Amino acid sequence: MSKIIGAVEIGTSQAKALVGEVGEDGSLNVVGMASRPNEGMRKGEIVDFRKAAAAVHAALEEAEKMSGTTVDSVYLAQTGAHLDGQMLRGSAFVASSDNRVAVDDLQRAESEAKRRQPETGRSYVHHVRTPIVLDEKVVEDPVGLIGKKIDVGYWSIDGDDQAIRSALHVISNYSLEVDDLILSSIASATMVAGPDLRRAGSLVIDLGAGVTDLVLYHQGYVAYTGVIPVGGDHVTGDLSMGLRILEPYAEKLKIEHGKASPDPSDDEEDVWIIGNKTIGDRSVSRKAISDVIHVRVVELFEIIRKELGSLLDANELKGGILLTGGGSQMPGIEQVAGKVLGLPVRKAGFPPGIEPELAQPENATVLGLLHYGLQDHSLPGQKKDQEQTGFLEKLAHTFGIG
Amino acid sequence: MRKKTKKESSQGSGWKNLAPRSSRKPASAAAFRKQLQTAGKLGLLSLCLATLVAGLWWFDKKIDSSVDPIEFTGLGAPVNEVIFQTDGVLSKRWFGNWFGPMRSRSLMQLDIMSIRNELEAEQQVKEVTVRREFPSTLVVEMKEKQPILVLRLRAKDNGVQDWMVAGDGSLYQGVGYPSSSLSLLPSLAIHPSLLRLNSDGEGYCKLEGIPRIAPLLNLARKDYPELYRDWRVVSYERPDQSDPGAHVLVRSGKVRSIRFAPRDYGAQMQRLKYLLRQPDFRMKSSIESVDLSHDRSVYAKI
Ligand SMILES: Nc1ncnc2c1ncn2[C@@H]1O[C@H](COP(=O)(O)OP(=O)(O)OP(=O)(O)O)[C@@H](O)[C@H]1O
Numbered sequence: 064m065s066k067i068i069g070a071v072e073i074g075t076s077q078a079k080a081l082v083g084e085v086g087e088d089g090s091l092n093v094v095g096m097a098s099r100p101n102e103g104m105r106k107g108e109i110v111d112f113r114k115a116a117a118a119v120h121a122a123l124e125e126a127e128k129m130s131g132t133t134v135d136s137v138y139l140a141q142t143g144a145h146l147d148g149q150m151l152r153g154s155a156f157v158a159s160s161d162n163r164v165a166v167d168d169l170q171r172a173e174s175e176a177k178r179r180q181p182e183t184g185r186s187y188v189h190h191v192r193t194p195i196v197l198d199e200k201v202v203e204d205p206v207g208l209i210g211k212k213i214d215v216g217y218w219s220i221d222g223d224d225q226a227i228r229s230a231l232h233v234i235s236n237y238s239l240e241v242d243d244l245i246l247s248s249i250a251s252a253t254m255v256a257g258p259d260l261r262r263a264g265s266l267v268i269d270l271g272a273g274v275t276d277l278v279l280y281h282q283g284y285v286a287y288t289g290v291i292p293v294g295g296d297h298v299t300g301d302l303s304m305g306l307r308i309l310e311p312y313a314e315k316l317k318i319e320h321g322k323a324s325p326d327p328s329d330d331e332e333d334v335w336i337i338g339n340k341t342i343g344d345r346s347v348s349r350k351a352i353s354d355v356i357h358v359r360v361v362e363l364f365e366i367i368r369k370e371l372g373s374l375l376d377a378n379e380l381k382g383g384i385l386l387t388g389g390g391s392q393m394p395g396i397e398q399v400a401g402k403v404l405g406l407p408v409r410k411a412g413f414p415p416g417i418e419p420e421l422a423q424p425e426n427a428t429v430l431g432l433l434h435y436g437l438q439d440h441s442l443p444g445q446k447k448d449q450e451q452t453g454f455l456e457k458l459a460h461t462f463g464i465g
Numbered sequence: 466m467r468k469k470t471k472k473e474s475s476q477g478s479g480w481k482n483l484a485p486r487s488s489r490k491p492a493s494a495a496a497f498r499k500q501l502q503t504a505g506k507l508g509l510l511s512l513c514l515a516t517l518v519a520g521l522w523w524f525d526k527k528i529d530s531s532v533d534p535i536e537f538t539g540l541g542a543p544v545n546e547v548i549f550q551t552d553g554v555l556s557k558r559w560f561g562n563w564f565g566p567m568r569s570r571s572l573m574q575l576d577i578m579s580i581r582n583e584l585e586a587e588q589q590v591k592e593v594t595v596r597r598e599f600p601s602t603l604v605v606e607m608k609e610k611q612p613i614l615v616l617r618l619r620a621k622d623n624g625v626q627d628w629m630v631a632g633d634g635s636l637y638q639g640v641g642y643p644s645s646s647l648s649l650l651p652s653l654a655i656h657p658s659l660l661r662l663n664s665d666g667e668g669y670c671k672l673e674g675i676p677r678i679a680p681l682l683n684l685a686r687k688d689y690p691e692l693y694r695d696w697r698v699v700s701y702e703r704p705d706q707s708d709p710g711a712h713v714l715v716r717s718g719k720v721r722s723i724r725f726a727p728r729d730y731g732a733q734m735q736r737l738k739y740l741l742r743q744p745d746f747r748m749k750s751s752i753e754s755v756d757l758s759h760d761r762s763v764y765a766k767i
């Protein structure tokens with residue numbers, strides 16, 4: 064029997080919902096997708112619950128309608144400047160007398176790593192496992208191998224309770240459960256950076272409306288994630304201020320005529336804005352538009368460069384830097400990024416098999432949610448059978464047992 | 466069980482603890498509908514509604530047919546006059562061909578209802594009334610669809626086939642239109658995926674975006690003929706009703722691309738006219754684009 068799963072990104076510009084069907088062979092088929100303009104967010108965080116909920120619910124409803132089915136639960140993307148990541152490490156000595164690693168050893172190392180609690184008022188959103196090390200050697204699955212000491216690491220992201228709670232509320236208010244919270248950047252990267260790129264080392268930058276999400280992979284594992292509270296909305300804001308036009312016009316001007324850096328031919332070309340009572344009839348040169356954009360884009364990549372510091376190492380990032388998210392559609396942005404970051408940058412593509420209408424950079428996160436959610440991220444020996452116990456537990460609960 | 470609880474508390478700082486226990490009052494109409502649906506009530510509701518609608522429809526039909534005049538006369542004289550009136554281009558001859566086989570029947574033998582229904586099933590016909598006028602006259606009054614656009618499709622034999630697009634979005638193969646009037650109609654450009662064969666495989670399903678373009682074309686034809694004459698190709702982009710990016714694109718001779726928002730066409734046409742009168746625009750023989758889809762600003766690229 065096939066299974067229906069859902070994914071939601073509460074984006075700053077658009078709320079996006081996806082319905083996927085997982086076949087018996089594990090293949091994923093997107094059967095419903097919708098997005099709705101979202102006015103309830105700023106910089107990746109919900110500032111107006113009702114507006115955000117209305118956008119998300121409308122998108123969900125539409126996606127369900129399109130798919131002809133309903134979903135019970137969704138994977139939910141998380142972003143926002145309130146998120147904070149750090150590496151948690153734990154280790155355990157192999158317990159058995161013959162020095163063979165058992166599942167139990169791994170679990171002890173895991174709970175050791177996850178022992179550290181976030182500050183009050185904060186909760187973990189996502190623990191991303193990094194390589195398992197057995198006596199200083201990286202191993203895929205240590206169970207059954209001979210050794211003394213196991214080390215595991217988790218890149219752990221915690222966030223502000225209030226922000227997380229609002230996002231969860233939006234979903235529960237639509238009578239759905241949240242299967243898991245997944246960091247937006249990791250979801251996007253799942254889609255646009257395949258295993259080979261991650262192994263070679265790569266940085267994925269998702270240029271959204273309110274925030275820019277980053278994730279850096281070293282040797283196939285997450286080494287760093289970050290959220291920078293600057294995005295496409297800021298570029299629009301700059302244009303609106305710089306050219307003295309209202310924001311909706313500025314947004315449009317950006318999308319239709321914007322470039323990340325001016326090129327000489329722009330000097331001759333004018334874009335007309337007329338009939339606007341606040342400013343009167345006038346024209347703006349294309350160069351003025353790209354000048355404004357350029358300044359902000361350079362600044363954004365400089366923030367990223369500072370934040371990553373020595374992690375931005377050409378030897379560790381042979382897979383290069385990939386840009387995705389709606390903002391990556393800005394012509395010339397990869398050249399500007401390349402110049403500032405000093406490494407090769409390109410616009411990310413999608414793996415084959417994704418329908419062309421879906422394979423748009425602004426959908427990277429929501430598509431990635433489904434793919435990430437489907438994969439098994441547990442420790443070896445801890446298969447994903449929780450669903451069943453979960454159900455039995457619930458049943459037991461209902462009947463007041465246990 | 467105890468072991469489980471312990472394990473959970475070791476991850477006590479995870480987000481799952483923040484998950485709301487019960488969902489609150491629905492925050493949106495969609496959430497409300499979803500709640501109804503989850504409770505299974507929606508099914509019940511729609512069932513009731515369906516029964517109600519069906520009942521009303523049936524009732525309506527009953528009344529309708531009972532209004533038909535009740536005839537007392539037996540077999541009458543054969544029809545010897547047919548009065549055919551239309552607001553369109555179909556001719557009396559066309560109707561004659563259509564009606565031919567029935568001509569020999571008597572007025573009373575003709576089933577007025579089925580004539581009406583069959584005529585209305587003709588692609589080009591919008592609405593028909595059929596009346597008997599005793600002793601031997603049949604009156605047919607017809608309203609036809611008016612094409613607002615032409616859709617040119619490649620036919621199987623590599624030729625082309627022109628389909629008329631009516632204001633309601635229906636597509637039909639026009640009969641009786643003089644080619645001079647067709648050549649004045651702009652063409653429709655649409656994404657092939659929007660074109661779906663209808664159930665009998667002979668024609669196409671209604672194009673949903675068209676009713677939103679029709680007022681623009683009617684307005685332009687009536688009030689701005691000098692602009693309308695120049696319009697060549699019309700397309701409707703992102704026809705999803707709620708998509709804020711939905712817009713109508715018109716390619717014309719002088720202005721290569723004109724963009725309209727799918728609402729309040731009157732104001733947009735006025736602005737277009739005003740703009741094209743400005744010296745900057747008048748002097749150019751060709752203008753790259755004019756975008757009227759904003760509330761107040763117009764973007765133009767000369
Ligand atoms: N062609 C384009 N050129 C430049 N910017 C674009 C283009 N298309 C979209 N954008 C910008 O991309 C942004 C939207 O991207 P996206 O949908 O990925 O963001 P989001 O997921 O809604 O927001 P966030 O991830 O910040 O919460 C907007 O700022 C929009 O202006």
Ligand SMILES: [Mg+2]
Pocket residue numbers: 072074075247269271272388428
């Ligand atoms: Mg995003």
